[in-house]
Amino acid sequence: MRIGLLGTGPWAERTHAPALHRHDGLDFAGVWGRRPEAAAELARRHGVRAYDDVDALFADVDAVAVALPPAVQASYAIRAARAGRHLLLDKPLAVTVEQGRAVTEAVRAAGVASVVFFTTRFQPATERWIEEQAAHDDWFTARAQWLGAVFTGDSPYAASPWRREKGALWDVGPHALSVLLPVLGDVRRVTAATRGPGDTVHAVLDHTGGASSVLTLSLTAPPAAAGVEVELRGGAGVTRLPENADTAVSALRRAGDALLTAARTGRPHPCDAAFGLRVTEILAAAETLLPGGTEGDTGSPAETP
Template sequence: MTTPATPLRIGLVGTGPWARNTQAPALAAHPGVVLSGVWGRRAEAAGELAAAHGTTAYTGDAGLDELFAASDAVAFALPPDVQAPLAARAAAAGCHLLMDKPVATTVEGAREVAEVAERARVASIVFCTLRFAPETADWIAEQGATGGWFTAHAEWIGALWAPGEDSEYAASPWRREKGGLWDVGPHALSVLIPVLGDVTDLTAVRGPAGTHHLVLRHTSGASSTVTLTLAAPVAAAGVGIELRGEHGIAGLPRWDGAVGAFGAAVDALTESVRTGEAHPCDVRFGLRLTELLAEAEAQAGT
């Protein structure tokens, strides 16, 4: 992790499981930043999370503005369509953005954030785990440099709502409503696009158990397929991405948790702030992901 001369003050907006398990611990432990505060809709939750990490709690609409004023950047751990307008508000206040995927579940919401961030000239990162976990980030860069791929397949098959499963994330209303397409689809696309190029054609159909199947054509000429769901049986669950090309077959390696990956995303934001150079996985990339997922949703129907 990088340690800038002046630590970046990063506030956290959100107090749910993702904030508690990943973002707050990563920010509090990072040597190059200061966790400048935690904002939550419920004062009790904000107070508990802030106290656990030795920082200030904020709540209410005025508290949000106070957190922005006390921060150089803001990290978001909120449902996407709550995140988007608050991120636009933070950018307008001059705060750099560390957003979760997806940026929003509407193209209009994602575009608003991207446009406000551009006007305000703030740096941004969209946290797609595989783009920042060291094991997978290195693999993505290596496969992009290798080239020669003609096809790929990605599958992210989760069992979040299977009987007997007790994940904290299963209670999320937006995940229940939008399913695997929106929750884990960004992960798959965030790997395929930097290796194979942007998507030029997309076809999407629905399958059983909330499954979405995508067929993509990329600017490199390669094609790929993607299978996504969060509602599979436990025995069917698994994650894998495989590339095939003139150099053989390459499979996505395993990665070690989200806290370290989030720390790497903090590094990336810090570097973008320092240099003024946009990161490839910024809010404009988040907008592109939203465009593709919205198109897939429209094609596949409900």
């Protein structure tokens, strides 16, 4: 499968391009970016063609990997799907429900395969853990803390405009949901959401399986306090998400495997665009409850579609 890359930022440079270059089943064909000089440099490093015209790239490939800000990703994903190209997308799928639905509809109408890269879902140790916990149906409660130091440490993503605008809810919130949803079931409603220090968000979710979960999400944690913890409690006891030494590049290569399988078999992957849309809907519901005026106002429970 010939695949092109859309995007030239740090995530494209550090993760997408190396993963595509090293993938045995994908033929990395070229790079397009909104900054032609950056596209030329990234393409040169990986021995592929730099495209000035994104439609010319679409014409030369079978699939595209998208490493663009989510609002931009949505518009180009729709164009690529309408051109009949399979999609390896990033999280979040979009930052509005309307954008997410438009992507999902374009994928469905074109009959192309789609995979959204939720990193934890493509790392072997955490993937196995999620599958094992999903086999139990008596979970009582869960706690997920996804604490990053993007804005307080030395991160190459600190200058990202969309992260500064949308914060932890939209950046690391998708990761937490990608772990909880397959285990606890879909979210019936977001019962509460409020802000903490910096861009920190706390949210309480009511799941269809009967359990509730509490999320703490941040990109402004002190570096010494950063880290990821997910704990489940129920009839099966207490269990925690294992640490994973797998790199993002290795995980993205596995996502490439998933795209190849979905394209070959026609069977949707669990992390397809429809799942990405569901995550977007839940995040949007949580966002409506965040205080925007009166201090301490938590709003009312937000039903999810």
